[in-house]
Amino acid sequence: MQIEGKNQVVEAIKNEMTINKILIDKNFASRKDDVINLARKNQLKIDFLPKKILDEKSITGHHQGYIAETVDFEYCSVNDIISNCKNEAFVVLLDGIEDPHNLGAIIRTCECAGVDGIIIPKMRSCQVNETVVRTSAGAISNMKIARVANLKTAIDQLKENGLWVYACELGGEDIYSQNLTGPIAVVVGSEGNGIKQSLRTYCDGIVTLPLKGSVNSLNASVSAGIVIYEILRQRENQKK
Numbered sequence: 001m002q003i004e005g006k007n008q009v010v011e012a013i014k015n016e017m018t019i020n021k022i023l024i025d026k027n028f029a030s031r032k033d034d035v036i037n038l039a040r041k042n043q044l045k046i047d048f049l050p051k052k053i054l055d056e057k058s059i060t061g062h063h064q065g066y067i068a069e070t071v072d073f074e075y076c077s078v079n080d081i082i083s084n085c086k087n088e089a090f091v092v093l094l095d096g097i098e099d100p101h102n103l104g105a106i107i108r109t110c111e112c113a114g115v116d117g118i119i120i121p122k123m124r125s126c127q128v129n130e131t132v133v134r135t136s137a138g139a140i141s142n143m144k145i146a147r148v149a150n151l152k153t154a155i156d157q158l159k160e161n162g163l164w165v166y167a168c169e170l171g172g173e174d175i176y177s178q179n180l181t182g183p184i185a186v187v188v189g190s191e192g193n194g195i196k197q198s199l200r201t202y203c204d205g206i207v208t209l210p211l212k213g214s215v216n217s218l219n220a221s222v223s224a225g226i227v228i229y230e231i232l233r234q235r236e237n238q239k240k
Contacts, residue, residue, distance in 0.1 A: 001069075001070050001071070001072050001073060001128075001129070001130060001133070002057075002058075002059055002067055002068065002069055002070070002130050003017075003067070003068040003070055003130070003133050003134075004058060004059065004060050004062060004063040004064070004066065004067050004068075004130065004133075004134060005060075005062055005063060005064050005066060005134060006034075006035060006064050006065070006066050007137065007138050008066075008068075008133060008134060008137070008138045009022065009035055009066045009067070009068045010034065010035060010038060010138070011138030011139075011141040011142070012068050012070065012138075012141050013035075013038050013039060013042055013044065013068075014038070014141070015141035015142060017068075017070050017074075017141060018070055018071045018074070019044055019068050019069065019070050020045070020069045020070065020071070021044065021045040021046065021047055021068075021069050022035070022039050022044055022045070022046050022047070022066065022067070022068045022069070023046075023047050023049055023053075023054060023057065023066070023067040023068075023069070024036065024046055024047070024048055024049070024065060024066055024067075025048070025049070025050075025051050025054060025065030025066075026048035026049055026050055026051075027051065027065075028048075028065055029048045035066055051065065054067060059130045059131075060130055060131065060134050062134065073127075073128035073133075073140075073145075075128075075145055075146055075147040076117070076144045076145065076146050077146055078119060078146045078148060078154050078157050078158070079157070080117075080144060080146065081116055081117030081119070081144050081146055082157065082158070082161050084116050084117060084144055085116045085117075085161075085183070086114075086116065088181070088182060088183055088184075088235060089116055089161070089162070089163050089183040089184070089185075090113075090114065090115050090116050090183075090184060090185075090231065091115065091116055091117050091118070091119065091158060091163065091184075091185040091186075092106070092110055092115050092117075092118050092119070092185070092186055092187075092188065092224065092228065093118075093119045093120075093151055093154065093155070093165075093185060093186070093187045093188070094106065094118065094119070094120045094121075094125065094187075094188055094189075094224075095121065095125075095151060095187055095188070095189045095190070095195050095196060095199055096121075096124055096125060096189055096190035096193055096195075096196070097120070097125055097126055097188070097189075097190055097220055098124070098125060098126050098190065099126060099220070100126050100129055100131035100132045100135065101131065101135050101221075102126075102219070102220045102221045103120075103126045103128075103132050103135070104131065104132040104133070104134065104135025104136040104137075104140075105135055105136075105221035105225075106118070106188070106220070106221050106224045106225075107132070107135075107136040107139050107140050107143055107145070108135070108136045108137055108139040109221070109224060109225045109228055109229075110139075110143060110224075110228065111136070111139035111140075111142050111143045112139070113228045113229060113231075113232050114232070115143075115228065116144070117143070117144040117145065117146060118143060118144070118145045118146070119145075119146045119147075119148060119151065119154050120145065120146070120147055120148075121147070121148060121149070121150075121151055122147050122148065122149055123149075127147065128140065128145065151187075151199055152198075152199065152202055155185070155187075155199075155202055155203070158185045159204075161183075162183050163183040163184060163185045164182065164183065164184050164185070164204045164205075165184075165185045165186075165187065165202075165203045165204050166178075166180070166184065166185070166186050166187070166203055166204060166205050166206065166207050167186075167187045167189075167195050167199065167200045167203040167205070167206045167207070168186055168187060168188050168189070168195070168206075168207055168208075168209070168223060168224075168227050169189065169194050169195050169200055169206050169207075169208065170194070170208055170216070170217075171206060171208060172205065172206025172207050172208040173205065173206065173207055173208065174207075174208060174210060175207040175208060175209055175210075175226075175227065175230055176210075176230070178205070178207050179234070180207070180230065180231045180234050181231075181234050181235055181238050184231060186207075186227055186228070186231070187199065187203060188220060188223060188224045188227065189220070190220055191217055191218075191219060191220050194217075207227070209223060209226055209227070
């Protein structure tokens, strides 16, 4: 897998991702450069190449003169996420998110909001790739992500560890009237199909975003952002 862009490569180095080598525009070799200094400090191999070659190797087209060649993204287990949880656990599960831009944006939001981890299914779901890494703007280096065969099994694990699990879907209780404090996990579905019925009924409750216009759904990453920050807002108010 490749990580492209200055900030993304810096985050990958700082978070000790396994990097085989870093490709850098040879025009940067003679100047003071944060990436070069950080790579040398961590004893990483650097290849200085012409920009034309970097352009050819680039997958995203936005390398900015920096490409890190890494091993494939290392997923964790659900137990790793549970062990990583703070006093008030906060986990996000994604059901059927297939657009890498949506997945990357959700990862970025989760990291900014202090979510403990994300759980995605192995089937019918986007996996972590170069587009996801770039869209996350480096946040993926700080986020634990578990890939599971069955989301129901993951929900069982979360419930056994004291988390309440809510589906974010139409037909539930208005999110602004629901108490979302305490250890919590939220399930977000795709724009087209939402959350599978079998999974909705498996959750402790359903929360719904009020829609005042004629369109009956929001972009998945937008919905996730609103829900995540409503939970954060309620937690902050509880501390006052």
